[in-house]
Every structure is written in C-alpha cells, then in structure tokens.
Amino acid sequence: MLGLSNKGGQPCYPLRSFNLSCHTDVALTETIPAMLASGLVRLEAFSDNSGKLQLSLQEIIEWLTAKDEELSEQLPIGGDVGAVQHQRDFHQAFMEDVKSRGPFIYSVLESAQSFLAQHPFQEPDEMLPDGKELSPKRRMQNVSRLVWKQANVASDLWEKLTARCVDRHRHMERTLERLLQVQAAMEELAHALEQADGVRDAWEPVGDLFIDSLQDHIDATKLFKEELTQVKEGMKQINDLAHQLAISDVHLSMENARALEQLNSRWKLLQGSIEERMKQLQDAHRDFGPGSQHFLSSSVQIPWERAISPNKVPYYINHQAQTTCWDHPKMTELYQALADLNNIKFSAYRTAMKLRRVQKALRLDLLKLTSVAEVFREQDLQHSEYMMDVVEVIHTLTALYERLEEERSVLINIPLCVDMCLNWLLNVYDSGRNGKMRVLSVKMGIVSLCNADITEKYRCE
Structure with a gap:
C-alpha cells in the first residue's frame, strides 16, 4: 500500500475519491498505448510521404545537374551556316527533352509546397547536445526543413537550366542571322x-x-x-x-x-x-596636258634644258657649263644684241631701236590691238588687279600667238615666242620670280609692243 504523508510528516489517509482516481489511472493506462500507436501511425505515414517526396526531389536535382553539365559540354557555336544549323537542331532536341520533364518537375514541386504547408517548421531555438534523442515533433520539423532545402535547390536548378537553354537558343538564332x-x-x-x-x-x-x-x-x-x-x-x-x-x-x-x-x-x-x-x-x-608647260620644252636646244620651279616659273639649265639661269638662252642673246645699240647717240632713238628689236624678236609687231582685247575677254581677264600665275600667262600668250598665226597666215614658232615673251614679262613685272603678275601689267606689256598706233594704245582699257 502506497504511504503518503503531509508536509508535517504526518501520514494521511486516502480520500474517498481514491477509487475514482484509481479508475482514472486505469483509463489513462489504457489510453496512452492507443495514443502512442496513433502517433506512430502518423509518424510512419509522415515518414513514408516525406521519403517518397525526398526521393523524387533528389532524382530531379541529379537529373537537372546532369543536364546542366551536358549543356555546358556542348561545343561553342560554329562559324558557318551549316555548323550552326546542325547545332541548332541538336539544341532544339535538347530543349524538347528538358521541356518534356517539366510537368513532372512542376508536379513534385507543387507536392513539396503542399507538404510544407501541412507540415511547417521552425528553426530550433537551441542546439541539442550530441547523443540526445530528438522528439517526434523535432524529427518531423527536420524532415520538413530538408524537404524545403531540396525543393529550393530543385527550383533554382530548373530556372537556371531553362534560362540557359533559352539564352543559347537566342544566341544561335542571332548568330545564324549574322552568318x-x-x-x-x-x-x-x-x-x-x-x-x-x-x-x-x-x-x-x-x-x-x-x-x-x-x-x-x-x-x-x-x-x-x-x-x-x-x-x-x-x-x-x-x-x-x-x-x-x-x-x-x-x-x-x-x-x-x-x-x-x-x-x-x-x-x-x-x-x-x-x-x-x-x-x-x-x-x-x-x-x-594642255595646262602644262611641256610643249615649251622645245623652245631650247641641247645642251640647254627648260626646267620649272615649284611656283611654275621656268628656269634654264646648261648641262655643258653646268649652270642655271632665269633667262632663256635666246633672251640672253637678245640682251647682248641690245647692248650693241648703246652706241646710238640720242637716247630717244636708242630706246626706240631697242624696243623695236624686242618687238620683232617677240613677233609682237604682227599682233593687232583688237586681237589682244578679244583674247583677254575670252580668257575672262577683265579684272585688272587679278593676280595671274605663270600657267595662266602661258595660256593667254599661247592664245595670242595662235590667233596671230591664224590671222597673218604665217608660220610662227609658238613655243619659242611664248617662252620668250613670258621671260620678258617676268623680267619687267616679276623680277623676283614670285610667279604672279597682275592682269593690268601683262596687258600693258603686250599692248605696248603690239602693232597699233600710239593713240589707240592710249585709249586701250
């Protein structure tokens, strides 16, 4: 018989309700095994469901990992149309394989979501010491936590794989278009x-x-x-x-x-x-060409050679004497002949004789004043202050002598006349050989020696 005592150490007797208490203990004794059996059944059912779910999730994780590695091992996109088309067909089959697995993966993930909704878990407040047995509730939460982790890994792998498949497909399409x-x-x-x-x-x-x-x-x-x-x-x-x-x-x-x-x-x-x-x-x-001075090369004979400076001004090379000079050889001879006229006593006659000799040497004694005016008008040389370069002066002189030859029906050595007249104009108006002369200067020089009365020359504009 169970002995009970009070705080004072005095024995106490059983109450009248003891029998009732005894009956209650008997009821509890009979209920506890039933409760334990029911808990074990639920635990076994939980373990069975979670085990199948974990196996499915693990299978998905392994399959997705293998497919991700297979995608990484695919060859780089080729550099010609045929190779890219072949790779595109292969990747299309690969995507179809991945797509066909989608319904199963979504189904398992939905099952995991439902499972976690029915069996939520919380992070443990404290770590249990090693060797201590976990309670059934704790074990169920651990299982739920593991299912949650597996589901997250499977979901991330699925999203990553599908995104990589789409990116590679788009890359292939862009590459094929460019190729x-x-x-x-x-x-x-x-x-x-x-x-x-x-x-x-x-x-x-x-x-x-x-x-x-x-x-x-x-x-x-x-x-x-x-x-x-x-x-x-x-x-x-x-x-x-x-x-x-x-x-x-x-x-x-x-x-x-x-x-x-x-x-x-x-x-x-x-x-x-x-x-x-x-x-x-x-x-x-x-x-x-027509704008060149090449045709004037024939104005000199061996050992002389006509050369052109960078500013288009001609100069002359004597290969025998190995010298150069600005004056044409014939112009040098003319100046020597003019020196012989220095013996004329009166300066007016002396000047007139020298001008006449220059006029005849340049053949300007045959040129009419009207022809001069027409050529300058045709060459659009009406602006007196316009600076003509050497090439433009050559063009003008060539046109004048060609007109003279045509009008007089006489044979003229045009290259020699043009070169001589150019040389004379340069000596008078461009002694520094800058290669530029005003239209007014060129016109005055030619008019002064052309065949016209002095009064007509004064009236010439």
Whole structure:
C-alpha cells in the first residue's frame, strides 16, 4: 500500500475519491498505448510521404545537374551556316527533352509546397547536445526543413537550366542571322570585285594614252572610284559583322575566314591600283596636258634644258657649263644684241631701236590691238588687279600667238615666242620670280609692243 504523508510528516489517509482516481489511472493506462500507436501511425505515414517526396526531389536535382553539365559540354557555336544549323537542331532536341520533364518537375514541386504547408517548421531555438534523442515533433520539423532545402535547390536548378537553354537558343538564332548576312554579302562583294577587276585589267598604260585624252581618263577614273562606294560600304559592313561575331565568342570557320581575308586583300589591291592610276594620270596631265608647260620644252636646244620651279616659273639649265639661269638662252642673246645699240647717240632713238628689236624678236609687231582685247575677254581677264600665275600667262600668250598665226597666215614658232615673251614679262613685272603678275601689267606689256598706233594704245582699257 502506497504511504503518503503531509508536509508535517504526518501520514494521511486516502480520500474517498481514491477509487475514482484509481479508475482514472486505469483509463489513462489504457489510453496512452492507443495514443502512442496513433502517433506512430502518423509518424510512419509522415515518414513514408516525406521519403517518397525526398526521393523524387533528389532524382530531379541529379537529373537537372546532369543536364546542366551536358549543356555546358556542348561545343561553342560554329562559324558557318551549316555548323550552326546542325547545332541548332541538336539544341532544339535538347530543349524538347528538358521541356518534356517539366510537368513532372512542376508536379513534385507543387507536392513539396503542399507538404510544407501541412507540415511547417521552425528553426530550433537551441542546439541539442550530441547523443540526445530528438522528439517526434523535432524529427518531423527536420524532415520538413530538408524537404524545403531540396525543393529550393530543385527550383533554382530548373530556372537556371531553362534560362540557359533559352539564352543559347537566342544566341544561335542571332548568330545564324549574322552568318547568313555575311555569306550573302561575301557573294555579292566577290561578284562586284570581279567586275571591278575586269575594268582595272582593261586600263591602257598611261604612256600609251593620247595627251588630249588624259582629262577624259582622269574623269573616268574618278567616276569608277565613286561607283565603288557601295563596295566600300559593303566591305565595312561585312568586317563589322565579323567583329560582332567575334565579340559574342563566335569565330568564323576557316573557310569563311579565308574568303573574308581574300576579299579584303582584293579590295585593298583595287584601291591601291585606283590611287596609283589617278596619280599617274594627273602627273601626266600636269606634265604633258594642255595646262602644262611641256610643249615649251622645245623652245631650247641641247645642251640647254627648260626646267620649272615649284611656283611654275621656268628656269634654264646648261648641262655643258653646268649652270642655271632665269633667262632663256635666246633672251640672253637678245640682251647682248641690245647692248650693241648703246652706241646710238640720242637716247630717244636708242630706246626706240631697242624696243623695236624686242618687238620683232617677240613677233609682237604682227599682233593687232583688237586681237589682244578679244583674247583677254575670252580668257575672262577683265579684272585688272587679278593676280595671274605663270600657267595662266602661258595660256593667254599661247592664245595670242595662235590667233596671230591664224590671222597673218604665217608660220610662227609658238613655243619659242611664248617662252620668250613670258621671260620678258617676268623680267619687267616679276623680277623676283614670285610667279604672279597682275592682269593690268601683262596687258600693258603686250599692248605696248603690239602693232597699233600710239593713240589707240592710249585709249586701250
């Protein structure tokens, strides 16, 4: 019999309700096993459901990890249309495989969400010492926590894999579009360069061209260069596309890279040919064309040579004496002849005789004043203060002597007359050989020696 005592240590007797208490203990004794059995059933059911869910989540994690590695092991995107199309088809099948797995993954993740809604968990307030047995509630929360972690990992892997698949697909589409543009551009440029090379190969050597046709060939070459503007823009576009592909880690295949290199080489070669052709034509036109002084080279004979300074002023080289001078050899002879007239006593007669000898040496005694006025008007030389360069003076003098030859029907050595008259004008109005003379000065010099009455010369404007 159980002995009970009070605080004072005195024994106490059982109450009348003891029997009731005994009956209650018996009821509890009978209820506890039932409760334990029910808890075990729930725990077993919980463990069974969570175990299946964990296995499914682990299977998804392993499958997604393997697919992510498989995607990483795919080859870099190729550098030609055929290779990219083949890779796109392979990746499309890969995406279909991933997509087909989607319903199962979503189903398992939804199951995990429902499970966690039914079995929430909280972080433990304190860590249990090692070896201490966990309560069933704690064990269930640990299982819920593990399910939550697995579900998060599976969800992150799924989102990452699908995003990578979409990014690679878009990259392939952009790459394929650019490669198609590169291929079409290369074909078009190859055809254009072939036609341009044909034009270039048909060019005649500059040395075989007629002097009168030099300007026409210069104009044709300029037009040809302008027509190649589209080729120039096409080359820039195709090189920009190749650069954009390289930036996106797509390098052209060996065949495409070689074709692009050949196109660039042909284009540079063609540009160089055009520039060289233009330079040769312009040099020839400058040295031999209508605007050149080449035709005046015949005004001197060996051992003399006519040369031109940078400002277009002529000078003369004596190769025998190895000397140079500003005066034409014939002008030097004329000045020596004028010195013989110094014996004339009266200065007026002496000056008149010298001017007459210069006039006849320059053949200006045959030139009419009206012809002078007409030539200056035709050459648009009406502004008296306009500064003419040597080339413009030569053009004017050539026009005057050609008109004189036509009007007088006499044979004139035009190169010699032009060079001599130019030399005389330079000595009078440009002794420093700057290469510039006013229109008024040139006109006054010619009018003063032309064939006209003195009163007409005074009235000349």
